[in-house]
Amino acid sequence: MARPLQLLFFALIIRPIVLIIIGLNVRRHQELPQKGPAIIVANHNSHLDTVVLMTLLPLKCLKKIRPVAAADYFLKNKLLAWFSREIMRIIPLTRTANGATIEERLAGVFEALNHDDILILFPEGSRGEPEKLTKFKSGVAYIAEKYPNVPVYPVYLHGLGKSLPKGEAILVPFFCDVMIGEKLFWNGSASAFMDKLEVTMTDLASSGGFPSWT
Amino acid sequence: MLPYSQLKQGQDTYAMTSLHPHVQNVLGCIVLLLIIATIVTTVLSKLKGTDKYRELVLRVQTWWILVGVFTVAMMAPTKVAVGFFGFVSFLALKEYFSMIPTRRADRRVIFWAYLSIPLQYYWVADAWYGLFIIFIPVYMFLFIPMRVILIGDTKGYLQAIGTIHWGLMTTVFCISHLAYLLVLPESVNPNGGGVGLVLCVTFLSQFNDVAQYFWGKLFGKHKVVPTVSPNKTYQGLIGGVLTTVTTAYFLGPYLTPLDSYYSAIGGLIIGLFGFIGDVTISALKRDVGLKDSSQLLPGHGGILDRVDSLYFTVPLFFHYLYYLKY
Numbered sequence: 001m002a003r004p005l006q007l008l009f010f011a012l013i014i015r016p017i018v019l020i021i022i023g024l025n026v027r028r029h030q031e032l033p034q035k036g037p038a039i040i041v042a043n044h045n046s047h048l049d050t051v052v053l054m055t056l057l058p059l060k061c062l063k064k065i066r067p068v069a070a071a072d073y074f075l076k077n078k079l080l081a082w083f084s085r086e087i088m089r090i091i092p093l094t095r096t097a098n099g100a101t102i103e104e105r106l107a108g109v110f111e112a113l114n115h116d117d118i119l120i121l122f123p124e125g126s127r128g129e130p131e132k133l134t135k136f137k138s139g140v141a142y143i144a145e146k147y148p149n150v151p152v153y154p155v156y157l158h159g160l161g162k163s164l165p166k167g168e169a170i171l172v173p174f175f176c177d178v179m180i181g182e183k184l185f186w187n188g189s190a191s192a193f194m195d196k197l198e199v200t201m202t203d204l205a206s207s208g209g210f211p212s213w214t
Numbered sequence: 215m216l217p218y219s220q221l222k223q224g225q226d227t228y229a230m231t232s233l234h235p236h237v238q239n240v241l242g243c244i245v246l247l248l249i250i251a252t253i254v255t256t257v258l259s260k261l262k263g264t265d266k267y268r269e270l271v272l273r274v275q276t277w278w279i280l281v282g283v284f285t286v287a288m289m290a291p292t293k294v295a296v297g298f299f300g301f302v303s304f305l306a307l308k309e310y311f312s313m314i315p316t317r318r319a320d321r322r323v324i325f326w327a328y329l330s331i332p333l334q335y336y337w338v339a340d341a342w343y344g345l346f347i348i349f350i351p352v353y354m355f356l357f358i359p360m361r362v363i364l365i366g367d368t369k370g371y372l373q374a375i376g377t378i379h380w381g382l383m384t385t386v387f388c389i390s391h392l393a394y395l396l397v398l399p400e401s402v403n404p405n406g407g408g409v410g411l412v413l414c415v416t417f418l419s420q421f422n423d424v425a426q427y428f429w430g431k432l433f434g435k436h437k438v439v440p441t442v443s444p445n446k447t448y449q450g451l452i453g454g455v456l457t458t459v460t461t462a463y464f465l466g467p468y469l470t471p472l473d474s475y476y477s478a479i480g481g482l483i484i485g486l487f488g489f490i491g492d493v494t495i496s497a498l499k500r501d502v503g504l505k506d507s508s509q510l511l512p513g514h515g516g517i518l519d520r521v522d523s524l525y526f527t528v529p530l531f532f533h534y535l536y537y538l539k540y
């Protein structure tokens with residue numbers, strides 16, 4: 001029942017906002033996967049990040065896209081929980097362990113990958129300060145190790161932190177630059193994988209030559 | 215569709231209107247030019263390898279879309295057509311704000327700057343000349359520093375108010391003159407109405423760009439402003455201006471209330487200042503270290519790259535015409 005609603009929401013509201021009000025400059029668009037299983041890893045500055053990433057893929061892929069999002073934030077009330085689960089189709093992730101093993105906390109993620117879904121992950125864990133890259137959490141390495149054949153696509157987003165930063169309610173249009181990097185695979189160790197990912201991400205960030213935003 | 219003779223009544227009903235016969239004929243000539251350009255670029259890219267002419271082919275393809283969108287917008291009721299130019303202003307202003315360095319503190323000021331677009335185009339749709347002509351140069355000019363001061367960040371204050379207002383002047387105030395041509399009294403211009411005026415100045419400006427490019431490619435030698443735009447030569451500039459003056463001499467009397475002589479002077483204004491507008495945006499891009507303002511128009515760059523000459527030519531042509539005829 002929610003599926004056509006999701007399609008309408010993205011086709012009539014999200015796409016016009018993202019493509020016309022904000023506007024995207026995408027580099028190497030053809031690098032992105034058209035089918036799963038795949039993991040898209042991006043930096044996180046704004047609520048717009050997820051919908052922009054979901055707009056990058058054609059509408060027919062929409063049903064396969066699953067953003068991984070913080071359970072404590074996106075399930076905090078009934079309405080938001082319904083919207084997050086049915087329209088955004090998030091995979092809720094508990095940010096604090098509370099005695100659960102990492103295997104248990106990532107169960108939803110593994111299930112989605114088994115269904116050939118395309119995951120969206122923000123390893124920074126929080127939107128943080130606008131237009132600043134922070135240290136990545138290593139959960140993504142854990143997933144990559146378990147699924148060594150699933151490609152990981154690093155995507156750097158610039159500009160959305162200006163359009164709608166954390167704590168602001170009004171959207172101010174700025175172009176969003178989307179830099180898509182070469183896909184990565186599990187390379188043997190968690191630290192090596194995270195290093196590779198972070199280097200790719202900082203390279204993508206600096207390749208745009210964006211001035212700092214203070 | 216309503217025939218042109220009923221256009222005035224048609225405006226109130228929000229029906230699509232058919233274009234003035236002169237406008238139709240000129241648009242037909244533009245389509246003919248595009249067909250020739252498509253054939254030439256396709257043949258060239260087939261003969262000499264695709265890579266060298268790829269951008270030119272893309273550019274011609276985008277021209278088709280631009281001419282199509284322009285035609286549909288001009289067939290719309292006047293108020294909708296005015297809104298269309300407001301949308302062009304929005305896209306150009308967004309490119310501008312995304313290019314220039316802004317401060318976090320200016321986010322809310324930029325929001326107000328965007329809000330000036332619907333207001334400015336409301337004055338246009340209402341044909342409220344007095345407010346149209348002073349709103350951005352006076353009221354927004356005073357409002358922006360006031361809003362910045364209330365936020366209270368003084369570091370970079372002058373740069374913030376200067377750059378924000380410059381963006382409004384170029385992308386909103388100057389471009390809105392194009393929309394105001396649509397609401398000038400139709401009776402003064404039986405040769406093509408408001409749409410005829412818009413078509414005349416837009417076509418001459420864009421044709422001037424193309425003509426300068428061709429003369430420069432064919433005979434270009436002596437650079438005009440090598441530090442800003444190394445591809446601009448005196449040969450291109452003079453050849454382009456002469457082409458534009460000649461075209462204006464014939465086109466002006468057909469689409470506007472100006473006679474051939476005054477049209478040629480209008481062509482001279484458009485030719486010279488189209489060049490200036492072009493290099494001004496080049497200087498801006500050079501200052502911020504970008505080649506194109508965005509990727510919205512394949513082969514051209516962004517909207518700013520396409521309207522760069524218009525922001526000089528449109529207000530100058532408008533006031534030249536307004537002084538002589540309205």
